[in-house]
Amino acid sequence: MKKLLPTLSLLVLLISCTSQKNSKEFIKETSGRYLFNANEVLEIYFKEEKLHAKWRGNNDIELLKVNDSSFYMKELNEKMVFVKDPQMHIELTPKTEHEGILYHFKKMNEDEKTPSEYFKAKEFNKALAAFLLIKKKDSLNSIIRESKFNSLGYEFMRKKDFISAIEIFKINVALHPKSSNVFDSLGEAYLKNNDTINAIDNFKKALAINSENRSAKRYLKKITQ
Numbered sequence: 001m002k003k004l005l006p007t008l009s010l011l012v013l014l015i016s017c018t019s020q021k022n023s024k025e026f027i028k029e030t031s032g033r034y035l036f037n038a039n040e041v042l043e044i045y046f047k048e049e050k051l052h053a054k055w056r057g058n059n060d061i062e063l064l065k066v067n068d069s070s071f072y073m074k075e076l077n078e079k080m081v082f083v084k085d086p087q088m089h090i091e092l093t094p095k096t097e098h099e100g101i102l103y104h105f106k107k108m109n110e111d112e113k114t115p116s117e118y119f120k121a122k123e124f125n126k127a128l129a130a131f132l133l134i135k136k137k138d139s140l141n142s143i144i145r146e147s148k149f150n151s152l153g154y155e156f157m158r159k160k161d162f163i164s165a166i167e168i169f170k171i172n173v174a175l176h177p178k179s180s181n182v183f184d185s186l187g188e189a190y191l192k193n194n195d196t197i198n199a200i201d202n203f204k205k206a207l208a209i210n211s212e213n214r215s216a217k218r219y220l221k222k223i224t225q
Contacts, residue, residue, distance in 0.1 A: 078095075
């Protein structure tokens with residue numbers, strides 16, 4: 001703690017002595033959306049030449065300017081640095097808590113969306129491709145966890161939005177093709193949408209992976225009786 005206090009005090013002093021307004025060139029270069037993680041966005045915008053951010057439901061976070069390219073974000077307890085080269089991105093100033101990991105967030109293209117945003121826009125093929133890309137880069141990423149997609153699919157089912165449920169379960173099948181449960185869930189969504197042929201097909205796939213899948217057995221018996 002004794003080592004931390006002088007550093008924190010110096011940061012507060014630097015912020016208090018720095019004009020919070022930014023140049024027009026800096027505003028133009030940095031305004032936009034940055035990938036905070038593979039499926040989440042940090043949006044940078046300006047009010048009266050002062051830097052603000054939208055992040056995780058908070059639509060008006062004012063960042064404190066440390067110098068012309070560095071800003072402190074209280075909500076993250078991080079100092080963020082805007083870097084132009086090789087392309088505009090944000091870097092977090094290294095600190096002990098990062099455990100040697102270098103964090104950087106790339107600026108997104110104007111027409112670029114996160115996987116979830118593609119799905120929300122009903123661009124299902126693009127959503128699938130984006131989630132598969134996450135798996136290719138990091139197969140253990142929590143964003144593509146089977147249970148998350150399954151829970152979301154059943155949320156759509158409860159809302160009677162069976163098309164969205166089918167599409168989210170189809171993504172789960174593509175991400176986890178060796179899971180009996182994902183085929184069973186997809187079969188159930190097809191059944192709720194009165195698509196018996198696809199329902200039977202997926203229940204059979206679920207049983208091919210796990211012949212003891214009781215849910216798939218029960219639904220298949222109910223359909224074929």
